[in-house]
Amino acid sequence: MSNDNVVMDEADTRLLKLTQDGIPFVHSPFAMISEELGMTEEEVVHRIEQLQKNGFIRRFGASIGHRAIGITANAMCTWNVPDERVEEVGAVMAGFTEVTHCYERPRYPDWPYNLFTMVHSYTRKDCEYVAQEISRATGITDYKLLYSVREFKKTGVRL
Template sequence: MKTGQSYQVKDMDATDEMILKATQDGIPLTGSPFRHIAEKLGLTEEEVVERIRLMKEKGIIRRFGASIGHRDIGIVANAMCVWNVPDGMVEDIGRIMASFPEVTHCYERPRHPGWDYNLFTMVHSYTRNDCEEVAARISQSTGIQDYRLLFSEREFKKTGVRL
């Protein structure tokens, strides 16, 4: 089975589940993070690394990456920019918008009565003004002038998928 294909519960065993639970909230920031996890689980470091590799190959794990608490480092201005993009241009405009380094998410969404916006980009920055400037640059780059910025006021929850 290749990465990205669906998997079934039979593709995992109790040890895989233990490893996923031990890593889902983050790994230690050390030179050998998997050694620490292996010791906690009664495995070798090599076993943990190999099982993670196999789970990734099977599509059980899509990726292993770092997540930074953006508020902890001062990035407190978060704006969902909503864009009214002509339907036939969404693919091309979405690629342009997604190419901006300040854009962390870019999604197409259906229009609804009274809501003409169909492309959503998330921008994080240090100030509201910075977010507004990024949106203006995106608008200039794409020619899309019908947009709004919806700023986050409060974060209630931020977690990944959990077992």
């Protein structure tokens, strides 16, 4: 919810610049940032909350560098799900802990698959096992696994 009368000050801008590329994965992630800004960790957290509340920050989340921890087998599982079962089947698929994304997409004349799940694991064999388990749980047997061969860096808006 944005408030058009609210403006960011210089400390807010510096805070965004210090956090936009991530925060350290440590016990007190805002300690270095608060030191750099000359304020307490509580003030840093409060400013982040206010920036979110006022619409300057849309989302403040965490993402794990899965490749850095050895999760290098990534499969986009594409499923041919009857249209009338997409909601039901999608909910089951999304419930698997190995599934990080679950999307419905349009079908095409040469591509009948309409439900996509992203599975991250340590080996291709693990990805195949997860797909088989999803297939068993949903009764959907028409699927393909597409493996990632290259990862591109995802970045948000930068100051």
